[in-house]
Amino acid sequence: MSNVQSLERALTLLNIMSDYPDGIQISRLAEQANLSKSTIHRLLSTLISMKYVTQDKKTEKYMLGYQILFLSRNMTADSGIISAARPLLERLCEDINETIHLCVEDSSEVVYIDKIESNQTIRMYSRIGSRNPMYCTGVGKILLSGMTPSDYDHAVSSIDFVKRTAKTIGSLEELEEEIALVKKQGYALDNIENEEGIRCIAAPIRDFHGNIIASFSVSGPVHRITMERVNDELVRKVRETAKAISHELGFRG
Amino acid sequence: MSNVQSLERALTLLNIMSDYPDGIQISRLAEQANLSKSTIHRLLSTLISMKYVTQDKKTEKYMLGYQILFLSRNMTADSGIISAARPLLERLCEDINETIHLCVEDSSEVVYIDKIESNQTIRMYSRIGSRNPMYCTGVGKILLSGMTPSDYDHAVSSIDFVKRTAKTIGSLEELEEEIALVKKQGYALDNIENEEGIRCIAAPIRDFHGNIIASFSVSGPVHRITMERVNDELVRKVRETAKAISHELGFRG
DNA sequence: AACAACGTTCCATAATACGGAACAAAAAAT
DNA sequence: ATTTTTTGTTCCGTATTATGGAACGTTGTT
Structure with a gap:
């Protein structure tokens, strides 16, 4: 553990430099x-001589x-997923005109590996490569729902349940219930659980084995992503897109 | 100097990991x-705890x-150039169907910051972020031609003239002559000087001050990039594209 | 079952990184 | 024009930190 x-x-x-x-x-x-x-100098x-700076x-x-x-x-580990997903996510984005994020899991967190921006004036701030906890995001719930029991236990064991909003899941039991629901439904909501005023709906991307290897979400302010719109339109479209991407990756479910 | x-x-x-x-x-x-x-471990x-690995x-x-x-x-230093250049370079690529590279100078070398690939079966190998010397590339000559005398002297002082092919420039005097020619012509050739069988033609991208801040090149095997094709077609098209990109960046020349 | 290859941990040693101080150079303030 | 402040760079004695061999545990192969 010593570094x-x-x-x-x-x-x-x-x-720090990446912020400037x-x-x-x-x-x-x-x-x-x-x-x-002197230390920084x-x-x-060394960083300069290695061209990192x-x-x-x-x-x-x-x-x-x-x-x-x-x-x-040359980080091609996920480039297959990204290139398979991108055209379909772009089509979805054009259709619904909301920001879309593509994610994978890494060390029990959600990492954003691609993003398609809507042309709405009110946009979400996010950055490719940034991270979020799994328990309070739609994409995270999806990824949790696809884990083996042992992976799930490991991912879940280290969670520090912080109330990011009033609706954030606050305990293992709640989470377990929620994940069961996600499994049943085949999609996941972040119903203002991660950030005030933001609602997301997420769906799974599967490889040819049927394993969930990534997830994506549609996110936006609650006044545009209403529960009515979720139920009437978004659940269907998000699921269709998820199915199409998984099909690209060889999943015949 | 001690690292x-x-x-x-x-x-x-x-x-090393980026090769795997x-x-x-x-x-x-x-x-x-x-x-x-044990050292690597x-x-x-530490690299893992910082998410670099x-x-x-x-x-x-x-x-x-x-x-x-x-x-x-978040390396936005050149993102303005890239986004201004990309659509025009894509159009050029569609037209001539050869690989195009976009470059800037860094520590007296040429760095590739973007690339548009042709759909030819014989393609050049190259990678964004990789480097080449300035004296043996078209893009490098262009960048040298735009430098102030003091910057030029500095960039040129450290050159180790290696004969990469039979035609590679071999001395400061030769280079000086060549740069003078480039300045007069407004474009630069790499006439099989960097890699056997490869010919390139490059042109400058200027900012609103008129300073050369980047360059791009069309590269391909000599049997497709013949001198006839260069003179009849490519010089004109490359220059036009260069002018259009510079215009995007505010250059009114 | 024995062996080989790999990853991980431990620890005494010394090599390495550290940061204060001192200096130079440039910028800001008077 | 002169002082004062801020910035970047170099030096060097100290001790903290990185090092790699050895030993151990684990997995997979013959």
């Missing part, structure tokens, strides 16, 4: 990371280097 | 990196984590 200090610090610097796409100077990094300038020189010629500010781009373009 | 050893090693591990998108085990990493298993545990549940192999994806999605 390599210098490495941990350097990765923290990368994380136009660059950040050493002094600011020192404040944000609570480290001495030393770490940066680059220094703007004019401003002399430091920013993420192209090696990050290089690495990101 | 932080543990950090340098960890970044090397990331580089389906994962790699510790023992193999140990071979490739010439490090003891320790570095990996993830471990496949089934195979237990290690692969790049989603934090890399997260970082890469």
Whole structure:
């Protein structure tokens, strides 16, 4: 469990720099990371020599280097899912005009691996690669519902049930009930459980074995994603799209 | 100039892992990196805790984590160029049906930041984020041609002139001549100077100040990219596209 | 059943990373 | 124009931290 200090610090610097796409100077990094300038200077020189960081010629500010781009373009583990899902999710987005997120599970969290934005003026903030807990998101519930009992137990054991809104699930028992419902229904709701004023509906993506390997959701403000719209329109369309994507991936259910 | 050893090693591990998108085990990493298993294990545990690496549940192999994806999605420094250029480069690609690369300069090298692939069966291998020297590529010559004298001197001072093919430029004097020609013509050739059997033609992308901030090239095997085709068709089309992209970016020349 | 390959943990050693201090250079304030 | 502040860089003695061999446990193969 003990971590390599210098490495941990350097990765923290990368994380900070990603919040400053136009660059950040050493002094600011020192404040944000609570480290001495000399330490940061030393770490940066290694990061630069490895092209993980680059220094703007004019401003002399430091920013993420192209090696990050290089690495990101070979993470093909999920590229099959993304390319299979994208056209169908784009069609769904055009139809319903709400933001869509594609997710997988990683270390018992939900990770967003793709996103299709609506052209509504009120949009959700989210970022590809960012994370959310499983118990308070529709996509997370879907992924939980597809796990083997042992994987489920493991994923669920570490949950810290935080009340993010009034409706957030607050206990293992509640969650268990909810997951049972999700299994029965074949879709999952996040009924204002993760973020105030936001409702989502999610569905599973299966591989040719029938295993749930990803999920996607339609999200938006409650005044657009009403429960009436969910029941009258979205459940059907989301399910159809989920089925079509799974079919692309070889699932014949 | 002295580097932080543990950090340098960890970044090397990331580089290696990016060659194994389906994962790699510790023992193999140990071979490739010439490090003891215990060292790698320790570095990996930090990388994992920071989500820079993830471990496949089934195979237990290690692969790049989603934090890399997260970082890469906020490197907006060039996103303006990319989004301005993409539609026009796609149109050019459809027209001529050859691979197109978009590049910027970084630490006196050419970095590929976007790529549009032709649907030819014989394609070039290349990868976004990868690098090439400036003196032997069309895109590099263009970028050199746009530099201030001091930037040019700096970029050129560190060149190690390696004969990559029979036609590769071999000296500073030759390069100087070539750059002068590029400036006059407004486009640059890589006439089988970087890779055997490959010819490229490149043109500059300018910002609203008129500064050259990027370049792109059309590349392909010499039997398709003949000098006749270059002169009769490609010079004109590449220049037109370059002008249109620069216009998008505010250049009124 | 024996063996091989792999991942993980432990620990004494010394190599490595650390950060304060001092310096230089640039920017801001007077 | 002069002072003051802020910023980046280099140095170096200290001790904290990273290191890798060895030993152990686990899994899979012959």
